[in-house]
Amino acid sequence: xxxxxxxxxxxxxxxxxxxxxxxxxxxxxxxxxxxxxxSVLSQARPLGFKAVALxxxxxxxxxxxxxxLRLIAAQGFAFSLVTNGCRFSEYVLPLLLEPEVxxxxxxVCLSLDGAGPETHDALRGSKSFREVIEALNLCRNHxxxxxxxxxxxTLNRGELTELAFLGARLGAVExxxxxxxxxxxxxxxxLLLSPQEMRDTVRWIRDNLVGVLGNKITVEGYSMDGxxxxxxxxxxxxxxxxxxxxxxxxxxxxxxMGDGGPTSSGGEVVTDLQEVSLKEGIIRQFRKVSQVMExxxxxxxxxxxxxxSPCHWCLKHFxxxxxxxxxSDSPWTAWLMD
Amino acid sequence: MPRYQCKPNCCFVESWHKESGxxxxxxxxxxxxxxxxxxxxxxxxxxxxxxxxxIIQGLDTDFIPQILVSEYGSGVKNPQGEVAQVLADMLPxxxxxxxxxxxxxxxxxxxxxxxxxxxxELNFKPNLIGNIIIKG
Numbered sequence: 001x002x003x004x005x006x007x008x009x010x011x012x013x014x015x016x017x018x019x020x021x022x023x024x025x026x027x028x029x030x031x032x033x034x035x036x037x038x039s040v041l042s043q044a045r046p047l048g049f050k051a052v053a054l055x056x057x058x059x060x061x062x063x064x065x066x067x068x069l070r071l072i073a074a075q076g077f078a079f080s081l082v083t084n085g086c087r088f089s090e091y092v093l094p095l096l097l098e099p100e101v102x103x104x105x106x107x108v109c110l111s112l113d114g115a116g117p118e119t120h121d122a123l124r125g126s127k128s129f130r131e132v133i134e135a136l137n138l139c140r141n142h143x144x145x146x147x148x149x150x151x152x153x154t155l156n157r158g159e160l161t162e163l164a165f166l167g168a169r170l171g172a173v174e175x176x177x178x179x180x181x182x183x184x185x186x187x188x189x190x191l192l193l194s195p196q197e198m199r200d201t202v203r204w205i206r207d208n209l210v211g212v213l214g215n216k217i218t219v220e221g222y223s224m225d226g227x228x229x230x231x232x233x234x235x236x237x238x239x240x241x242x243x244x245x246x247x248x249x250x251x252x253x254x255x256x257m258g259d260g261g262p263t264s265s266g267g268e269v270v271t272d273l274q275e276v277s278l279k280e281g282i283i284r285q286f287r288k289v290s291q292v293m294e295x296x297x298x299x300x301x302x303x304x305x306x307x308x309s310p311c312h313w314c315l316k317h318f319x320x321x322x323x324x325x326x327x328s329d330s331p332w333t334a335w336l337m338d
Numbered sequence: 339m340p341r342y343q344c345k346p347n348c349c350f351v352e353s354w355h356k357e358s359g360x361x362x363x364x365x366x367x368x369x370x371x372x373x374x375x376x377x378x379x380x381x382x383x384x385x386x387x388x389x390x391x392x393i394i395q396g397l398d399t400d401f402i403p404q405i406l407v408s409e410y411g412s413g414v415k416n417p418q419g420e421v422a423q424v425l426a427d428m429l430p431x432x433x434x435x436x437x438x439x440x441x442x443x444x445x446x447x448x449x450x451x452x453x454x455x456x457x458x459e460l461n462f463k464p465n466l467i468g469n470i471i472i473k474g
Binding site: 121133 | 392395396397398401404405407408409411
């Protein structure tokens with residue numbers, strides 16, 4: 001699979017404090033320097049990159065969003081962005097509707113974690129349901145393809161059908177149900193299904209929702225297709241964090257360690273793209289892919305949990321799940337750590 | 339539930355201005371919907387304008403009570419009733435939004451021919467109906 005996509009984290013700032021978020025809130029706010037983004041983009045085009053994905057943090061809080069979108073469009077990249085709906089109607093949408101920007105826009109991705117405000121806002125905070133529904137509806141009104149991500153928790157497990165129908169009714173072209181990453185908050189608040197419940201739910205989604213509605217429904221972050229072949233992210237996408245680092249995978253970027261302290265980055269940081277060229281960064285990324293793949297092959301499928309979710313395997317490999325040992329009663333600790 | 343849009347001569351003014359934030363028209367310093375042809379208008383308070391905003395956006399009206407709850411929480415006592423009230427006030431200014439066009443082309447008259455040789459391999463595996471017809 002060719003290396004085609006750049007994923008930028010323009011900022012780590014977010015207006016919400018979602019209970020499931022894996023990002024480290026103890027980190028000070030930071031913003032990707034526009035000149036760094038411009039430098040990476042200009043190096044990427046001749047290397048064959050075709051698309052840019054903007055993640056976060058919350059992109060609406062990035063002060064140079066308009067300039068960044070115009071840069072991306074001017075250099076001929078297709079792009080998509082992830083947002084929680086913050087400032088969508090008054091700030092993000094007008095930027096997306098600039099003709100040269102809209103021409104390159106592939107999709108807007110929003111998160112919807114409940115079929116109603118009681119469930120969704122319980123996870124993401126008050127007014128979030130309103131922001132997401134409004135953003136989805138405005139996308140539909142303006143002919144912008146929108147997709148949804150829904151994290152499966154104990155809160156919404158009983159309303160997944162309603163959630164899928166809601167997404168389809170609001171015109172979401174794709175709806176991904178997310179396999180959750182354990183976080184201290186999810187475990188403390190009892191929001192995390194047990195591994196077995198999660199497996200059952202994944203199976204239920206596949207049997208009952210996938211292919212039933214007009215939009216595309218998938219389960220992201222889970223695979224039974226084999227130990228090594230169930231993730232190709234690192235060889236088709238390069239992830240640039242808000243500090244200008246090339247990070248091995250977006251899932252590993254500035255992850256909470258459960259200790260309340262700022263992130264102490266480790267092996268997941270491949271290189272600083274403000275110091276080395278993108279070409280050199282790619283070389284180092286593939287060296288790391290080789291090391292990680294070797295470790296994965298030698299590790300086999302034990303403990304069982306890490307072989308079913310490639311993200312869990314990498315989180316563990318890069319030392320991001322050590323905090324789980326403080327939760328010895330959680331079934332996730334045995335599932336992923338023992 | 340239906341979705342709505344403004345009638346051709348009608349307009350919803352939320353009294354929000356992109357540059358100045360809270361600027362409102364001098365003569366009509368409140369959110370309102372009006373008909374340019376007749377001069378009729380209905381003004382809204384804050385909650386009414388919030389509901390009207392989503393009606394005008396063409397959102398299915400049965401989602402709006404939930405949005406009201408998301409925005410104002412337990413302060414909303416009768417979300418369905420409040421949405422219905424604002425919708426009733428606005429109806430003279432609204433058309434029902436048509437659903438997306440569904441592509442369908444009426445069948446043309448079948449073209450009759452003669453001389454079918456029937457010599458190609460009969461493989462209707464992907465189509466059980468075809469298989470049954472051939473066997474029959």
